[in-house]
Amino acid sequence: MIPLSCHTIGPFFPHPFVQEGDNDLTRIAPDAPPSRRGSRIRLQGRVLREGGLPCVNAVVEAWQADAAGRFRHPADPGWQEADPEFLGWGRAVTDAEGRYEFHTLLPGGFLDRAPHVNLLVMASGLMRPVSTTLFFPGFSEANAADPVLGLLPAARRPLLVATEDGSGGFRFDILLRGPASEETPFFED
Numbered sequence: 001m002i003p004l005s006c007h008t009i010g011p012f013f014p015h016p017f018v019q020e021g022d023n024d025l026t027r028i029a030p031d032a033p034p035s036r037r038g039s040r041i042r043l044q045g046r047v048l049r050e051g052g053l054p055c056v057n058a059v060v061e062a063w064q065a066d067a068a069g070r071f072r073h074p075a076d077p078g079w080q081e082a083d084p085e086f087l088g089w090g091r092a093v094t095d096a097e098g099r100y101e102f103h104t105l106l107p108g109g110f111l112d113r114a115p116h117v118n119l120l121v122m123a124s125g126l127m128r129p130v131s132t133t134l135f136f137p138g139f140s141e142a143n144a145a146d147p148v149l150g151l152l153p154a155a156r157r158p159l160l161v162a163t164e165d166g167s168g169g170f171r172f173d174i175l176l177r178g179p180a181s182e183e184t185p186f187f188e189d
Helices: 140-145 154-160
Strands: 040-048 059-064 089-093 099-105 116-122 130-135
Touching: 059 099, 089 099, 130 154
Parallel strands: none
Antiparallel strands: 040 099, 059 089, 059 116, 116 130
């Protein structure tokens, strides 16, 4: 008998696992005034397997601070000041091309951290979920000082910085396996 810890994730996730609208981190109060909420952004990309093949039906979870850099969680020392109208968590499923999309706000920096979004990927073929963190262009000083981004060799840090997509949003592709110069860096708890 193979121990449970050796089974791969999948082969699929049931549809109730990801419901319509779960990819909108602003869904608590989507009509709140922008001045209260921060800058709305679209975060999109692809989850890819080795060789650039799409990872179909993968689940991507995102969690982040609000526009002021606060999390709605007691582990944040200032969680009581977090935007009560911003959920800060979402879940998306990839399509036949491996694409995912989130609607959210540009996060603020949290304590000594640069603005970032934490991502968790669950997909068929993985033994366990993998997690990574994406950072944003335009925050070069904060990115350079971020302790998590600083864990990586300098040559691999750009792999965790999203690119602007030309429409006010950002693109972040996730390569689950490939050459070290291309594979997305993942973090262990």
